[in-house]
Amino acid sequence: MEQARIFRFLGPDYPWRDRLLILDQVDSTNDRLKELARQGAPEGTAMIAERQTDGRGRRGRGFSSPGGTGVYLSILLRPDCAPGDLMHLTCATGCAMCDAVEKAAHFRPGIKWTNDLVWGTKKLGGILTELGLTPQGGLDYAVVGIGINCCQAVEDFPPELRDMAASLAMAAGGPIDRDRVAAAMLESLFKMRQTLLCEKDALWERYRRDCVTLGKDVALIRGDEVRHGLALDVDEEGALIVRFPDGHIEAVNSGEVSVRGMYHYV
Numbered sequence: 231m232e233q234a235r236i237f238r239f240l241g242p243d244y245p246w247r248d249r250l251l252i253l254d255q256v257d258s259t260n261d262r263l264k265e266l267a268r269q270g271a272p273e274g275t276a277m278i279a280e281r282q283t284d285g286r287g288r289r290g291r292g293f294s295s296p297g298g299t300g301v302y303l304s305i306l307l308r309p310d311c312a313p314g315d316l317m318h319l320t321c322a323t324g325c326a327m328c329d330a331v332e333k334a335a336h337f338r339p340g341i342k343w344t345n346d347l348v349w350g351t352k353k354l355g356g357i358l359t360e361l362g363l364t365p366q367g368g369l370d371y372a373v374v375g376i377g378i379n380c381c382q383a384v385e386d387f388p389p390e391l392r393d394m395a396a397s398l399a400m401a402a403g404g405p406i407d408r409d410r411v412a413a414a415m416l417e418s419l420f421k422m423r424q425t426l427l428c429e430k431d432a433l434w435e436r437y438r439r440d441c442v443t444l445g446k447d448v449a450l451i452r453g454d455e456v457r458h459g460l461a462l463d464v465d466e467e468g469a470l471i472v473r474f475p476d477g478h479i480e481a482v483n484s485g486e487v488s489v490r491g492m493y494h495y496v
Contacts, residue, residue, distance in 0.1 A: 231278060231301075231409055239413030244420060246274030253277065255297075257284040259304035260358055260375040266306070267362055267371040273308040274420070278412055282377075299382050299397070300355075301412045304375040305419050311427055313361055313369045317467040318430060320345050320359045323374050325436045326422040327357065330414035331378070335398045335406055340442035342489055343461070343470050347378065348442060351492045352396035354379055376415060380406045394493050430466065437464060443489050448472060452485040461489075 233252050240247065249272060256262050256279045263277050279302045282295035295302050309316065324341040331347070331354075332338040339347045345357040355378035362370040379397040387395045398406045425433070438444060443461045450457045450472065459472040462479070469483035 231280060231412060235409040236278075236413045236416075239410045241417055244417055246276065246416070246420065249275040250416070251275070251277045252280075254280045256282055258282055258375075259302055260360060260373050263304040263306055263373050263375075264360065264362060264371075267373060271306055273306060273423075276303060276305040276416060276419075278303045295377060296386075299386060300377055300379050301408055301415060302375075302377045303412060303415055304373055305416070307372045307374060307423055307426075309369070309372065309423070309426060311369060313363060313367075315427065316359075316361065316369070316372060318433060319372060319374065319426070320357055321437045321464070321468045322422050322426055322433050323357050323359065323376065323419070325433065325440055326418040327355070327376055327378070327415065328440050329421075330411065330418040331398065333418075334411040334414040335402045337401055338440075339401070341437070341440045342492060343441055343443040343464065343487060344468060348492070349396050349401040353394055353493070354396055354398065354401065374419065378411065378415075380408050380411055434464065434466065442492075443470065443487070447490040449488040449490075450482055450485055451488065461487075 231252055233250060237247060259277045259279050259282065266275060281297035282302050321344065324345065327347055328338055339349050339354055342348045346353050347355040355376060358375040360373045364370045379395060381399050382397040384392055444463060446461050448459055448461045450459065457474060459474040461470055462473055463471040465471060465481055469481040470487060471479060472482050473479045
């Protein structure tokens with residue numbers, strides 16, 4: 231990926247051009263950016279890697295990050311708020327990435343609660359948000375990491391992922407410019423930061439429109455326990471509201487949630 235081309239695609243009002251780092255290879259853009267955050271890097275510092283050797287998503291799962299095919303980007307935010315005021319950060323990032331994909335690839339993906347970008351029943355990308363705290367328990371920083379599959383054909387994915395994963399090129403039916411995608415991601419993340427703490431009601435309206443989990447049968451997995459229910463809504467902290475067969479309703483904010491018809495859950 232080329233910094234100069236990314237800059238050409240960025241709008242003139244993007245304020246963090248001097249804080250963009252592009253590397254050929256890292257273990258994890260999130261891990262590397264957290265190191266910079268602890269050293270005092272300013273808000274808006276962003277890192278893009280051509281490939282990751284240890285990319286990961288929620289619950290420590292690996293995220294395939296080969297070179298030349300995706301955008302693997304992390305950005306540093308330093309909002310002036312308590313850690314508990316950022317319960318919606320992953321959801322806000324999901325909506326921002328839907329905006330970015332729509333701008334760069336001309337279709338709008340969906341969001342599988344809570345952090346996957348999807349096309350139909352297949353995963354296009356994932357989001358990992360991580361907070362750093364001060365010794366007093368306040369918020370020091372937030373690092374938001376996103377990986378999006380851009381240029382792969384089906385055969386480019388490992389065999390075990392081909393039924394579950396897709397790319398922007400597969401969804402759009404044509405070639406994808408990764409520099410254009412990266413620029414759209416950066417712009418959308420900046421716009422998200424501007425409204426992160428002041429327009430939460432509008433965010434939840436957008437998230438509910440984009441979230442493909444709502445109205446679907448889901449399986450909630452916690453350890454060896456599996457419970458089935460119907461996803462009804464998300465609350466103001468991003469928890470998934472699920473109605474179970476006995477009629478009781480529960481806010482789910484931990485564990486793994488599978489959606490019927492997606493990722494091998496039938």
